[in-house]
Amino acid sequence: MADKPLAIVAGAGPGLGAALLQKFSDxxxxxxxxxRSGGTGPHDIRAxxxxxxxxxxxxLAPLMQKHGAPQIVVHNxxxxxxxxFLETSLDDFTACWRSMVQSAIMLGQCVLQPMVRDGGGTFIVSGATASLRGGAKFAAFASxxxxxxGLTQSLARSFQPAGVHVVHTILDGIIDTPASRDLHSLDPQRMIKPDDLAAAYWALAHQPKSTWSHEVDFRPQTESF
Incomplete structure (x- = not known):
């Protein structure tokens, strides 16, 4: 079995995904x-x-066979x-559910039991402001x-006793990427820095067992809430 412990980032696009891969590698x-499409560049991104x-x-099977069960898994x-709402089709609702909920179900079913067998680890799920509040025009996304x-809460209560730290994060703000700067025209100082967020995820994965968090919110200092 390889010496390096395994970390999986599901949904490893530019921004937070890339920052997490860099942090875990470092x-x-x-x-x-x-x-879905894989990737090129400095990180190992698989389609x-x-x-x-x-x-x-x-x-995942060959990765876990070589490296053991992942010690950190991020669903992102x-x-x-x-x-x-009246313009949102059932297909829109289904696409949101599949992308964010079904994928988390599949990922959890693949990794959580192996993590238990190998002694535990951390499973982090990235949420959003819409995890707590359904805004106008966000019916599909918020639902x-x-x-x-809710799924993450259930997983935490199921697997925390077996040694897997399950965390739901609420990202209350816009993550700073070139695409988000173009789309939102925000001052970058009012955006969440991917590297800072990756460092915060690393800290979550290394909380002492006597002080595990289940849900943590992250927002820029300038963000109202």
Whole structure:
């Protein structure tokens, strides 16, 4: 079995996903990202449909055979739909649910029991402001994020006694990427820095067992709430 412990980032796009892979790699882990299309560049990003159980198991099985069960798993997928409720199709709702909830179910079913067998680890699920509040034009997105939060609560109560630290994060703000700067025209100082957030996720994964957090919110100092 390889020396480096395994970290999985499901939904490893630019921004937080890339920052997590960099942070985990810098800390000496075998960091692997999963996205539908794969990727190129400095990080190990593999193409995988996270909603396809067979494809996901086929991707994860050789990694876990070589490195053992992952010590850190981050579920970081998103499918954003912003439109009036009456214009939002059932397909829009289904796409949000599949991207954020079904993918978390498939990921958890693949990794949580192996993590228990190997002595534990940390499973972090990225939520959003919409995990707590359904805004106008966010019916599809918020309903899926609400479901994801409930799923994560259930996983925490199921697996924390077995040694897996399950955490739901609420990202209350816009993550600073070139695309988000163009879309939102915000002052970068009012945005969440991906590297800072990756460091916060690393800290969550290393909380002492006597002080485990289940839900943590992160927002820029300038963000109202």
């Amino acid at each position: 800390e000496g882990m075998m960091a692997v990202g999963l996205t 995988c449909d996270l909603c396809d159980e067979k494809a996901l198991r086929a991707t 997928t998103a499918h954003l739909v912003i439109q009036d 899926a994020k609400f479901a994801l939060r």
